[in-house]
Amino acid sequence: DTGVSQNPRHKITKRGQNVTFRCDPISEHNRLYWYRQTLGQGPEFLTYFQNEAQLEKSRLLSDRFSAERPKGSFSTLEIQRTEQGDSAMYLCASSWAGNYEQYFGPGTRLTVT
Amino acid sequence: GENVEQHPSTLSVQEGDSAVIKCTYSDSASNYFPWYKQELGKGPQLIIDIRSNVGEKKDQRIAVTLNKTAKHFSLHITETQPEDSAVYFCAASSVMDTGRRALTFGSGTRLQVQP
Numbered sequence: 001d002t003g004v005s006q007n008p009r010h011k012i013t014k015r016g017q018n019v020t021f022r023c024d025p026i027s028e029h030n031r032l033y034w035y036r037q038t039l040g041q042g043p044e045f046l047t048y049f050q051n052e053a054q055l056e057k058s059r060l061l062s063d064r065f066s067a068e069r070p071k072g073s074f075s076t077l078e079i080q081r082t083e084q085g086d087s088a089m090y091l092c093a094s095s096w097a098g099n100y101e102q103y104f105g106p107g108t109r110l111t112v113t
Numbered sequence: 114g115e116n117v118e119q120h121p122s123t124l125s126v127q128e129g130d131s132a133v134i135k136c137t138y139s140d141s142a143s144n145y146f147p148w149y150k151q152e153l154g155k156g157p158q159l160i161i162d163i164r165s166n167v168g169e170k171k172d173q174r175i176a177v178t179l180n181k182t183a184k185h186f187s188l189h190i191t192e193t194q195p196e197d198s199a200v201y202f203c204a205a206s207s208v209m210d211t212g213r214r215a216l217t218f219g220s221g222t223r224l225q226v227q228p
Contacts, residue, residue, distance in 0.1 A: 006156075033215075040220070041220055041221070042117075042119075042204070042220050043216075043218050044218070045215040045217070048215070056211060056215065058215070091156055091157070093156075100147070100162070100206055101159060101162065102147070102216065104156035104158070106155055
């Protein structure tokens, strides 16, 4: 069991640039979630996939954010025209559709300068 | 939507003492309540969870209790050890506008266990 992995672990970018993060879930899990966590706060739900279908999107997910899971395995989260307010830890989690338990990866820390 | 409140925000205990963290939730339809431990620079780690049809669950030194009527649940850690020092988050699985569920997290409790 290799767990959920995320890359890169850290990303520093200038305001206005585009960034893309990758998440590889636990191999047998068919649900994949993205969360955002700012300093001193709990994770906030952004979106989730069941297999390749994006089933839910939070109001937090503005038009500059897009997520994909093309083959139902890994997922990417892209942020276009980054803003300083996008600076946060972006967490990925995975689970079985029939189970409630979600397992998190180590996160990607984004700093927008 | 769901609102989860967690307290205290910080908790300092002596090694060997017990620690209790409390959370309240607002959505009576919430039916699953996990607790996560997050160490510096790492993602949240699921440590224990409870479903709404159960009042208490225990796993070695940690236990969780749920009071559905009062809409609150608590994490209890006994015989604390320095390695228990971390930030702990409670969460509730609530129903969104679409009818699907998502986890709503509390704001976290920083637990420090003094050796």
